[in-house]
Amino acid sequence: MVSRTVLCALILLSCSFFLPCCAGADETSVTTYVVSPERKEGSTLLSKVRVKGADRRSSSVSGEGKAEGPGRVLGDAPVVPSFPSALVTEMRSWSNPDYSRVSVTLDREVKFSYHKLRRDHTVHLPERVYIDISGARVAPGVKDIPIGDGLLKMARVGQFRPDVVRVVLDIESIKEYKIFPLSDPFRIIIDVRGERRTEISRLEESIQSLDTELDMRKEPSEENNVLPGKGKPGKVRRIVIDAGHGGHDPGAVGPGGMREKDIVLEIAKKLARKIRGETGIDVVMTRSTDIFLPLEERTAIANKVNADLFVSIHANASLNKAAAGIETYYLNLAKTDKAARVAARENNTSLEKVGLLQSILFDLMANYKINDSARLADDVQKSLCDRLSKKYAGIRNLGVKQGPFYVLVGATMPSILVETAFISNEHDAALLESQEYQDAAASGILAGIRNYIKGLH
Ligand SMILES: [Zn+2]
Known part of the structure; x- marks a missing residue:
């Protein structure tokens, strides 16, 4: 078996997979990337950090900043917009009533983290999962995708900060989701599952x-x-x-x-x-x-x-x-x-x-x-x-x-x-x-x- 430490190379996985929807509902619980050779078995190797957001730069992904508050990112690290170099080149989705997959393709490897927000009644925002991609820009032509399959309402993408692209999934009703990267080209895959409704979906x-x-x-x-x-x-x-x-x-x-x-x-x-x-x-x-x-x-x-x-x-x-x-x-x-x-x-x-x-x-x-x-x-x-x-x-x-x-x-x-x-x-x-x-x-x-x-x- 390949040593797990080898894998600590670049990425930073936020793989706390199969999060039940109802759990972890405290707003921005974040799992992010840590590149440590002392990775321990299991997901504990991924440090959990609170992300404090910044201002809103994109109408598409606006509303996500509210749960975060201003000012900082990744603990005490100052916000220093680095020159964005990676490009989000494509966002796609495939779905049926009990399964949705969304893929976000970039032109190179990036760091990303994901977060879950519960419904915000005060501003009429649904439950959301969002992914922040560091050091990235959205290429022209990459647009929001209306989904409306009963699981997800919409996949939105926008320039949240000069160097951060945010992808937001507006949730209708899901049971669990998984987020993981694939390489060459680098893409982030989001798999979402609902309650099993096979018979219904077959009929459809x-x-x-x-x-x-x-x-x-x-x-x-x-x-x-x-x-x-x-x-x-x-x-x-x-x-x-x-x-x-x-x-x-x-x-x-x-x-x-x-x-x-x-x-x-x-x-x-x-x-x-x-x-x-x-x-x-x-x-x-x-x-x-x-x-x-x-x-x-x-x-x-x-x-x-x-x-x-x-x-x-x-x-x-x-x-x-x-x-x-x-x-x-x-x-x-x-x-x-x-x-x-x-x-x-x-x-x-x-x-x-x-x-x-x-x-x-x-x-x-x-x-x-x-x-x-x-x-x-x-x-x-x-x-x-x-x-x-x-x-x-x-x-x-x-x-x-x-x-x-x-x-x-x-x-x-x-x-x-x-x-x-x-x-x-x-x-x-x-x-x-x-x-x-x-x-x-x-x-x-x-x-x-x-x-x-x-x-x-
Ligand atoms: Zn082959």
């Missing part, structure tokens, strides 16, 4: 409001349903298939310039076709064309459409050209350096940043379906290797592994990442390129999903 078919790039054709569920459990609540009704990478991110590049993004899209499409053709299960593909999607968006899509399973498809790569075989991951701390390296590559980030994610993963994984994900990984890995071994000699089963993959963080359903072979290995790459292997891999993954579903009974 929030899926239909998805962006048009999503492939969301649905097969008639009356036909060809060979899976058990059809129609029973709590079973598998919708699967999100995620083809890794895409657009300007080619993923790993193999011999002759073959690109992971193309291979995995082919396998993902074949898998989607099989699921639709052979089962009564809905499939949503995060991408069905060569487009770029941030990793956090892929998870957000799965949560937004109330998927019951999430399967992310990839091809492996290693500097060791002899490395070959199939492995399946689920979200957890990496147990080996190799697994951490795979996560770094798939996260498009450094090993150090993977370490940072590991340090906060314990907290992020509260409520995460780890056992179900491990079981899904087992079933898929086994069926995939069985199926391919029948067709090809020398298929290597590298087993089920664990790692901190951005694309799996925050998924509310059992979720896995499948490495279908090594694109960096000449033999594996030749297999990956063939339609037959892609087809057999898709069949193997589907067989694993079937076995997983059978096990639910």
Whole structure:
């Protein structure tokens, strides 16, 4: 396991995660960044400080200053506006009636802290969570987002002080929230959950409001349903298939310039076709064309459409050209350096940043379906290797592994990442390129999903 002290590098996490809404209602309880090599286990390493605010500079985020009072920031530190250098380049949101994700993207790493304010009746302000980003400015064009999903009313962004950007989430009604950073590019992710209202949200078919790039054709569920459990609540009704990478991110590049993004899209499409053709299960593909999607968006899509399973498809790569075989991951701390390296590559980030994610993963994984994900990984890995071994000699089963993959963080359903072979290995790459292997891999993954579903009974 990566040492937790390594992670104390730059950031400063305010990860006191899963704060129940009703608790900590004393206005500005703040957790902020401390960069101390003497980090102790647990969240106590983060010093809690009271933030005293300053004047209001932005109409968008005004009102937040009231709970703070004038004058100071971070204890006794004087307010010295440093030259703001980081830029908030984007704010986005994805939501449904029991889940919202908001992402704030910056052009570099920053310090941030977050705070919760209770409803202020005197000025008619709702309950709010706000995040102060130090040394930052808002880029032109970055605007407030009306959300109105029953959890959040609005996400607002503004220049609170010359060197502080404030992001405010106006709360309608939420149960818990988590805030954590991802790297390369640096972004702050806010996941908000409400009370479980699955049936309602399913009826509302929030899926239909998805962006048009999503492939969301649905097969008639009356036909060809060979899976058990059809129609029973709590079973598998919708699967999100995620083809890794895409657009300007080619993923790993193999011999002759073959690109992971193309291979995995082919396998993902074949898998989607099989699921639709052979089962009564809905499939949503995060991408069905060569487009770029941030990793956090892929998870957000799965949560937004109330998927019951999430399967992310990839091809492996290693500097060791002899490395070959199939492995399946689920979200957890990496147990080996190799697994951490795979996560770094798939996260498009450094090993150090993977370490940072590991340090906060314990907290992020509260409520995460780890056992179900491990079981899904087992079933898929086994069926995939069985199926391919029948067709090809020398298929290597590298087993089920664990790692901190951005694309799996925050998924509310059992979720896995499948490495279908090594694109960096000449033999594996030749297999990956063939339609037959892609087809057999898709069949193997589907067989694993079937076995997983059978096990639910
Ligand atoms: Zn990949």
